[in-house]
Amino acid sequence: MTGYNDSHDSAPAGDTEQPATEHGMSRRQLMRHAGWFGGAVVLTVASGEVISRIADSRETNSMAAAGATAPANSSLRFVQVSDSHIGFQGPANTDVVGSFTEAINQVNSLGFRPDFVMHSGDLTHLSTAGQFDQVKQMLTGMQTDRVFTVPGEHDSIGDAGRAYRKTFGMGTLGDGWYSFDTHGVHFIALVNTLSLEKLGHLGNDQIDFVRKDIAGLSSDTPIVVFSHIPLFAMYPKWGWSTDDALKVIALLRRFSSVTCLNGHVHQLFTKTDGNITFHSATTTAYPLPKPGHGPAPTPQVVPARQLKDALGIRTVGYRQGDRELAVKDQRLA
Numbered sequence: 001m002t003g004y005n006d007s008h009d010s011a012p013a014g015d016t017e018q019p020a021t022e023h024g025m026s027r028r029q030l031m032r033h034a035g036w037f038g039g040a041v042v043l044t045v046a047s048g049e050v051i052s053r054i055a056d057s058r059e060t061n062s063m064a065a066a067g068a069t070a071p072a073n074s075s076l077r078f079v080q081v082s083d084s085h086i087g088f089q090g091p092a093n094t095d096v097v098g099s100f101t102e103a104i105n106q107v108n109s110l111g112f113r114p115d116f117v118m119h120s121g122d123l124t125h126l127s128t129a130g131q132f133d134q135v136k137q138m139l140t141g142m143q144t145d146r147v148f149t150v151p152g153e154h155d156s157i158g159d160a161g162r163a164y165r166k167t168f169g170m171g172t173l174g175d176g177w178y179s180f181d182t183h184g185v186h187f188i189a190l191v192n193t194l195s196l197e198k199l200g201h202l203g204n205d206q207i208d209f210v211r212k213d214i215a216g217l218s219s220d221t222p223i224v225v226f227s228h229i230p231l232f233a234m235y236p237k238w239g240w241s242t243d244d245a246l247k248v249i250a251l252l253r254r255f256s257s258v259t260c261l262n263g264h265v266h267q268l269f270t271k272t273d274g275n276i277t278f279h280s281a282t283t284t285a286y287p288l289p290k291p292g293h294g295p296a297p298t299p300q301v302v303p304a305r306q307l308k309d310a311l312g313i314r315t316v317g318y319r320q321g322d323r324e325l326a327v328k329d330q331r332l333a
Contacts, residue, residue, distance in 0.1 A: 075319040076183035079107050079114045079144070082263030083283035085154065086135045087125035092286035092299035093307065096125075099332065100138060103284040103313050106333050108143045110315065115182065117144045120263035120281060121152030121193065121228030123168075127159065132167040151176060152228040152264060153193040161194055177206050179213050185318055185325075186217055190227040192242045200229030200242035207247050214251060222318065222325065223258040230262045232271055232278045235291035240265050252276060259325055261316070265297075268329055279327055282312045308332040 084100040093099060107117065119139070124131035132155075139147045155164040165176050172178040172189075179188045188210060192200035214223070225231065231245040252258045258276040266288040269280040286299045287310035302310060311332040318325040 075317060076185060077112055077114050077315065077317045079110070079117045080120055080261055080281050080314040080316060081107070081117060081284060082120040082281040083122040083152065083266055083285055084119070084135060084138075085122055085125040085283070085285035086138070087128065087131040088285055088299075090286070090299055091301045096285045097134075097138075099307075099311055100135075100284045101141075102308075102332055103311070104138060104141045106313055106330070108141070109333075114142075114144045114315070116146040116148060117142045118189075118226055118261070119147065119149045120226055120261060121150050122154040122263060122285075123149060123152070123164075125154050127155055127157040127163050129163060129167075132163055136167055148189060148226075150189050150226050150228050151191055151193050153196065156193050161191070173209060174205055175203075177209060183318060184320055185222045185224055186214070188213060188223065188225045190225060190231075190248075192227050192229045192231070192245070196229075196239075198239045199236060200227070200231075200239070200245070202242060202244050202248060207244065207251075210248050211251055214255075217255070219254050220256050223252060223255050224316075224325070225252070225258065225260045227260070227262050229264045230278060230280055231260050232273065234265060234269060234271075234280065238291065238297045240291065240297075249273075249276065257325075259316075259327075261314075267310075279314075281314050282310065282329065284311050284313070284332065286310075 081100075081103055084103075085096050086100065088096045107114065117139075123135045149168045151161055151164045151168075155161065161169075161175060165172070169176045174191070175194050176191045177189060179186065181187070190202060190206060190210075192202050195201045195203055217223075225248075227242070229242055230240055231242050231249065234240040253275065256275055260276060260278045261281065262278070263281050263283070265280045266283040266286070267280065267290070268282050269278075271278045286307075287302060288297045289300055300310075309331055312330050313332070315328045315330065316325060317328075
């Protein structure tokens with residue numbers, strides 16, 4: 001299985017590095033880097049939709065790796081934030097830095113420390129070095145041990161994602177994809193914002209990565225997949241789908257519980273297809289129209305007092321011993 005196991009901590013001093021991966025990094029090195037440079041949104045344990053099953057023996061291994069930092073109730077709680085569009089300037093939101101700061105404050109006020117935070121893409125609006133530096137600095141304000149990211153198409157403007165990977169992609173594979181395990185759950189972070197004309201696109205190399213990544217997993221392992229563009233056909237006319245996602249979906253069919261979390265569409269949407277549930281997240285920047293409500297998915301100007309109602313964060317949780325993950329969305333406070 002490609003990727004890395006989650007230890008919740010940096011390696012202890014003097015700890016022996018593990019064997020190098022095919023990409024020249026040890027699993028320990030991957031853990032260190034991927035703690036900051038991976039895929040992203042806020043997930044918390046709360047009432048919500050059904051997604052997962054009880055973990056198998058992998059759960060025991062994860063807890064051993066988690067050590068003293070694991071929550072006393074052995075639960076996993078993480079957060080998804082999305083589409084901060086740092087650098088955007090327009091009437092739909094004249095202060096995206098301010099609204100993303102409020103989202104960070106809201107994460108820090110949840111009443112628990114998330115195991116990690118995932119930003120599901122479009123961290124920046126125009127992929128400039130200054131915008132990447134700014135959002136990276138802002139993410140350091142998250143009170144969590146780790147922050148992961150996946151790129152949006154706005155993070156790849158003009159350079160095929162090179163600036164994004166320079167800032168957030170260290171330790172990832174290929175064009176920035178990766179996987180990791182924690183609390184008995186297997187997480188896969190995909191990149192579907194490169195090589196796209198209208199729809200998202202994964203490509204054969206990444207699909208082959210997924211095939212090999214999950215080959216050794218038990219079918220009752222809970223799977224969570226992060227991507228920026230939806231893996232389901234939410235509204236292909238606006239590019240809200242991924243043209244070759246069915247090849248990955250077919251690989252995931254054998255698992256009893258699969259949850260796919262995406263950004264891009266700036267609105268909440270949930271779809272269940274057999275064992276797979278898709279959740280689109282809202283944004284911290286500006287709303288987009290409902291599918292088909294207008295000629296194009298352009299930033300929507302709403303009365304100032306209504307803007308926060310369209311913005312928010314998401315918490316996702318999984319408690320070992322339960323059969324479900326819970327997804328809870330919160331408006332920006």
